[in-house]
Amino acid sequence: MLAYYLHDLSPVIVEFSERFKIHWYGFAYVMGFYFCYLVMVHLAKKGLGSLKPDQVGDFITYAALFGVVLGGRLGYMLLYNFDGFIENPLSLFRLWDGGMASHGGIAGLALYSLWYAKRHKISWTGIGDNLVVGSPLGILFGRLANFINGELYGRQTDVSWAMKFPTELQEKHLRHIAPSDWGITAPGDVFPKHSNEIVALVKTVPDGMQKLQEVLTPRHPSQLYEGALEGLLLFLILYSVRVKFKNLPNGVLTGLFFILYAIFRISVENLRQPDVGIDPIMGLTRGQFYSTFMIAIGLAFLIFGFKWGQRPGLQNAGEK
Template sequence: MLVHPNFDPVAIHLGPLTVRWYGLMYLFGFLAGSYAGRWRINTQPWLKWSVEEVDQLLTYVVFGVIVGGRLGYVLFYKPEYYFSHPLEIVALWKGGMSFHGGFLGVTVASSLFARRSQRRWLDITDFVAPLVTFGLGFGRLGNFINGELPGRPTSLPWGMIFPNTDLIARHPSQLYEALLEGLVLGTFLFLASRKQRPTGVLSAYFLMGYGSFRFLVEFTREPDNFLGLLDLGLSMGQWLSLPMIIAGLILWRSSLKSAMIIK
C-alpha cells in the first residue's frame, strides 16, 4: 500500500507570486517539444522545416492548448456552471483543462498555421504529433503532483491513498496516463517518424494511440463526481476518445490508399 506524498503544489515562492508545479509541467512539455522539433528537422531532411517555422508553430500550439483546453472543459464538463458564471471561464488558476478540448484547439491552430505557411494541414499535424506527447506526459505528472484526478479503488499492491481525496487505496491513474500517453506513445511515434511516411499516417497513429490508451485507462480512473458514468457505463473521457480512434482508422486507411495511388 502506497501513500501519495501530498506535494506542495507551489514549486517556487517569489514574495506574493507563486509558481505552481502544474504550470511548470506545461512549460517543460513545451520546451521538450521545441527541442524535439529541432532534432527532427536536423535528422529528417525530408521535412524541410526551418527553426523559425518550428518556433512559430509551437506558439500557435501553445495558444491552441490553453484556449482549447479551457473551452473544452467548460463545454464538455461544466457548461451549466460556467454559463451561469461566465467570468470564471478565464480563471485558469482555479484549474479545469480538457485534453480533448486542447486537441481541438491544436487542430484549429494547426489549420491556421497551415494557411499562413502554405503547407498542407496534414503535414503540420504529422510534424506536431510526436511532439505533443511531451506535453501529455508532463501534464499527467502535474496532475499526480497535485493529487488530482485519482483512480478508482483497487486492491493491487501499488494502490495509492490520496489523502486529499479519502483514505481508500486507488489506482495512480495519472501515472498510467503519463506512461502510456507520454512515454509509450511518444516512443512509438518518434520511432515511426524516423522513416518517411505517407502524409497523414503519423497523425492517424496519434489519434488511434491516444484514443485507445485513454479509453483503457479510463477504466481505472475515477469519473468526475459531477458527471459520473454516462451511457453504457462509459465515462465522458471514453466517449470523447471513441471518435478519435474511429477518425484515426479512417485517416490511416485513406492515407495509405492515397500513397498507393500516387505511386
C-alpha cells in the same frame, strides 16, 4: 496491513509571495511545449514535416497559446463544466482555478495547425505528423502535474503500489467529515484544497494523521499510468515510426496518434476514479466516450494519408 503511501506533495514549486507562486502545473506546460519544440526541430532537421527548423519556434509559441491553453480550457468548460460556463462565461479565463481537457487541447492544436497551414500554404498533415510526435511529451508532463496536485486519481484497489490521496476528502462520500469533527480548527470548517495543506492541518492534533489514514481508501495512481501510456509509450512508438519509415504519406502518423491515444485513454479510464458530479454517457466515462470519436478521426486520417497524402520525399524535392 500494507502501509500505503500517503500523498502529501505541494502543487507549488516556489512561493515568492501570497500572490506570486510558481506551480508544478504551469511548469509542466512550459516543459511540455519546450520538449515538443525540441522534437519538432530535430525532425525538421532530418527533412521531415512541412516546417523548417527556424519556423518551429514561432509555430510552437502560438500553438501553445491558442491551441493547447485556449483549446484545453474551452474543451473543459464545454465537455465537463458546461453549466458553469453558461452561468458565468467569463470563468473561461480563470485558468488559475484549474480545469483543462486533453481532448480540447488536441482539438485546439488541430485547428490552429490547419489555420497556420492555410496561411503559409503548406501541408496541414505535414505539420501534424511532426506535432503528434512531440505532443505526447506534453501529455506526460501534464499527467505528472496531475499526480503532484493529487487530482484525477484512480479507483479503489488493494495492489501493493496503491496510494492514499487526502484530496479524496473533497469527494461526495467524505464531504460530511469536517475538520471540527476531528478537533481541528480551519477556516469555514472545511478541509484545504491540496494534499500537503490537508496533511499539515491534521498534524495539528495528536490523532489527526490516524483518522486521516482511516477514512482514506487506497487507490490506483492512475495519473502515472496515463503519463506512462498516453505520454512516454505513445511518444516512443510515434518517434520510432517517424524516423524509421521516413517516406510515410502525410497524415498517416497523425491518424496513428489519434487511434493509439484513444486506446490508451479508454484502457486507463477503467482504473481512474470518475470525476465528481459528471455522469457517464452510455455506460462510459466522459473521457472514454469522447475518445471513441478520436478512433474514427484517426481512421479518417489513415485513409486520407494512404490514398491522397503527399510523401515527404516529394515535398522536400519542392513539389506541391
